[in-house]
Amino acid sequence: MKPAIFDYEVATSIEHAVRLLSSSDNSKIIAGGQSLMPIINFRLLEPSLLVDITRLPDLQGIKSTLGGGISIGASTKHHELETSLLIKERFPLISDAMKHVAHLAIRNKGTIGGSLSHADPAAELPLLMLLLDAVLHITGPTGLRKISVKEFLVGALTTILEDNEILTRIDIPSLPKRTNFAFNELSQRAGDLALCAVGVTISMSSGMLGRTKKIKDARIGLMGVNDTAIRISEAENLLIGRSSLDSSIIDQVAQICTSTISPNTDLHASADFRRHLALQMTKKTLTEAWEKAQASKTSENQNKENQSEENL
Amino acid sequence: MTNKYIGSRVKRKEDPRLLTGNGRYVDDIKIVGQLHIAFYRSDHSHARICNIDTQAAKCSPGVIDVFTEKDICEYYSPVIAQSRMKNYQATVMSILAKDKVRYVGEPIVAVVAESRYAAEDAAALIAVDYEALPFITDPKVAAQLNAPKLHEELDSNILVERSFRRGDVEQAFWKPQVHIKEQFRFNRKTSVAMENRTYLANYDCTLNHLTLYSSTQVPGIIKDALSDLLNIPGNELRVIAPDVGGGFGGKTSLYPEEILVVLLARKLKKPVKWASDRLEDLTTTSQAFDELIDAEIAVDADGKILGLKAEVIGDVGAYSIYPWTAGIEPVQVISFLPGPYKIENYDAHVRAVATSKSPTGPYRGVGRPCSTFVMERLIDLASEQLDMDPKEMRLKNLVQPDEFPYKAASGIVWDKSGFVEGLNAACDAINYDELRDQQARARDEGRLFGIGISTFAELTGIGSRISASPGMPINTGTETASISIDSTGSIVARFGVASHGQGLETSLAQVVAEHLNVSIDSVRIIHGDSDAVAHSTGTYASRSAALGSGAAILATRALNVKLLKIASILLGDEEENIFIQDGFFFNKNTDKSLSLKALAKAYYSQMGSIPAELKEEIGDLSATKTYDPLWGTTSSATHVVALEIDRISLKVKISKYIVAEDCGQMINPLIVEGQVHGGVAQGIGAALFEEMVYDEQGQALSASLADYIVPAATEIPRIDIEHLDVELPPTLSGVRGMGESGTIGAPAAIANAISDALAPLDQYVTELPMTPERIFRLVQAAQNPSS
């Protein structure tokens, strides 16, 4: 289980990386190597050139952006996302969900850019970025383009990236005020890729001047149960404008989610089992998010108060 | 004598080395000029080899040479596991596949190169043309006499066939109150030692001597086999098992790669290494279980077992493994099926069937994880029909304390062990009655809460009257210890057993230090080396503590006789006035004393200190003794587990786990507990996670650790242990073997607890492992009973 022979270059700038990638028709970016190395050790891929982008300063770190968003360099490591105070404050959903990504040793090497580009259907970051409406910066020989996560993810282990393009940055816009969330994941063992995970955010209207508070924005995303992480807009739309959720609505939403996904059968779970998980976990996660939304006081910065959910 | 070391929680001597990363495993040994092997392995499960093209590989950079079976067959005799069993058909295994392949992963070509990288690059250039032959993957089909044969020269694919019969089974099954008939399946698993199999052979041309460093549990067996197969005199061959990172049975057999490194080192006159990668280890190290068991039990209205029947098919894979044979696992399933219970009427039949999958072999617990699973499920199924508590039904049928020795239905004789005491102790410790109340409350809340019991017995530390594998013609019944004190007064104790995680460096040092009455720090243990003693078979079958300590006791006794003689001369008094304590000899009557070191110096180095005739009689200060426990001894345990199935994830969460076990005299409770914990963890793996999945074409689907799921620390609950103090067994040290009990008891207890949890849905377990997917299917079946 040794890789075939390859060259290795450390890029010193984004342009340099793009040039290196374009210099060979069998080149590949290496970031944390946590997904790529097993693949090349199994000789499933035999790239002749690996371009290391982990030392590019432009690709590092998490910055605050105007209006309460953040911008993450693609080579930022999972562990930094998990522990960043800025993320905890603005997007506690990420801090919570990152605990499910592999194990500490892997989180110390793996990067957000690597995870998104690898596009494993059971990986957390594509789902999180989809839920948070992230915008991806992609740099290639012709310059920079920005696209949504939905457009980026094409299928299992497939994205729209060209061979000489680099995912450089991920921008996450701020969430609406009064947003609560819940996230649940099931994997066989702690740290394994998910059999199913569900994330829900619910944002309420202000309820000022005695108006009833209503759901202003709702997002439901699932992964592990479809070719790619998936948002269920039909289910989201069913929630918007509601001031209360009873169990029949929750059931209906979960049913819609379950009939929208198209899960696979593999060694670990059948499509039927994954559908069962999707249905039950959507109910549970939506219920939890809704309970939190109701429990929250109408203070301005509610994200701070959100407590992490007990996971399955 | 007061016990100073035996029975104490002595910290393991090997741990500082192993836990700080300073262990020395085979792959850590690097000999200048060593060459590396990579294999081209079959990707067909059953096919004729039409052509092998190695031309491009031979020209690849860094390649020394490339070998097929044709190039090496004249240097060795093929591997044939013999047995005296009736109805046994041995298979012939070559090192590299000859003419045809019989499982995916079977080695066909060996590339020898300057590095493993270069060897793999070249292996990727090899092209083999195959002619596909019929897949032989379903053991039920393969067992039919008209099925295509995996080994053409044999009569059928049935390598072993055996029956056990006692009493009048017909009568027992004539209208019993309860008659349970069920088919059970324990799927295939594998050992997954932390250290993959690795071999390094070094040929010293100037001395005409070969050393094999092998990650084996059985250096003695490997040496004997290599000497025969390669026709090398034993004094030109040494097999060393340095630190070995786990075995679990997977490292007890002789492997083709192991023979090949030695053969090639001799042929190329260079050190040759092969370290398997995880893919190779998962697919080519001997696998386990894969049993299909049709079983029936007849029970009267009082819960008394009237009779037991079983029809077993063991899927043993492509070859009958050396030296254990294909009988090792399947035959023991029916040998041990009656378990610790009094069953007068028994009829069981087993067939070990060859299929085009990796060979199976011994795995921690051998046969008993499967037999215990089946027997314990049968008891629970019967007790449910009788509306009797499963504990109650066990108590009624267990061999009672006054009924030992008891000859079980298959002929095994149980010496006295705490069967009933173990069941009671485990239930008391877990607060069984209160747990049942808790379960009732949980059920009222709609929760799937289950309690499972398993009680079992095993035969351990077996001596020369019973073979470790039925009919196998090698001696597994003795072990030797050789203890010597050198001219500096330091003590070395040599053993043939070969620790690979069990802590024998500590427990055997405890025995030696205790019986020589010296400090444990002054004892050095040498093991895992075929040069240590003249004959040994190594460590497996829960034998090393029982046999190793027995040999150590005999050797220390003989050595003490010599020491006393010398001390009496040096201290100038009769022997009965001399005693030894903490490494010093004292004269009871005077205040004279003498250290062991001074004694050894005086004896060896002071001319004239000891009369010449006596010196001639005593020889050097060493003793070599061999111990044979003849029949071996019974170990027993009860496991009780409480668990809950999550309604959404259908995952099992174990909340309580208790083991009450009788292992006789504990040499070191820390080590005993570690063995139980590790065994139960592995048993949880077998019960809930681990499965080697093959498709109908014989492709191994779970061939990486992403797909073959072993439990990690996060999946293992707290495990509590009760040690029973019943009666010491007849082994010399009072030790019963206990290295396998965890893997034997856990799958059955968990299967019972899951069934108990699913009882409100009218579902139960007949197959392991019980993955969330399988539990999901049971829950589905409960919801749509029609489909």
Ligand SMILES: Cc1cc2nc3c(=O)[nH]c(=O)nc-3n(C[C@H](O)[C@H](O)[C@H](O)COP(=O)(O)OP(=O)(O)OC[C@H]3O[C@@H](n4cnc5c(N)ncnc54)[C@H](O)[C@@H]3O)c2cc1C
């Ligand atoms: C045992 C184990 C368990 C794991 N469990 C999980 C889990 O539970 N959840 C989870 O999400 N992940 C899991 N992973 C995967 C882990 O998170 C990886 O680190 C991640 O998927 C890839 O990140 P990387 O930086 O290591 O990328 P690499 O392995 O270096 O690269 C992955 C792929 O992305 C490409 N690539 C990398 N960076 C870029 C970029 N900036 N632009 C364009 N292409 C790029 C590479 O060319 C390659 O094709 C696990 C990994 C292991 C080994």
